Amino acid sequence: MAEQLCDEGKLTGQLRIPGAISDLSVTADLRSGRIMLQADFGAPTNKGAKGRVSWLLRELREAPGELVIEAFAERSSNPELATLDELRRTLRGPSRALSARLRGSG
Secondary structure, eight states, X not given: OHHHHHHHSEEEEEEOOTTOSSOEEEEEETTTTEEEEEOXXXXXXXXXXXXXXXXXXXXXXXXXXXXXXXXXXXXXSSOEEEEHHHHHHHHHSOHHXXXXXXXXXX
């Protein structure tokens, strides 16, 4: 931890919250003054791309629109990134636009 603080200016840790979907990873970047939180979990496997996004939006309905969602397609190392507001707008639009946006995400 001390080495990472000296080399990168970051402190990292994990929080285990009873009843939460996963542990919460916390990174404090002291050089940029940012705190990043991360929770890793899988979307329901019995739904298509639109159903998974709908599920996520329901789970995060009270989260701020600036929240960035990072989704990885199966066997992919490159994520798709979108804010909650972008996903909310896309889901309300034509389903073809959503399918194009999420084609690589599942």
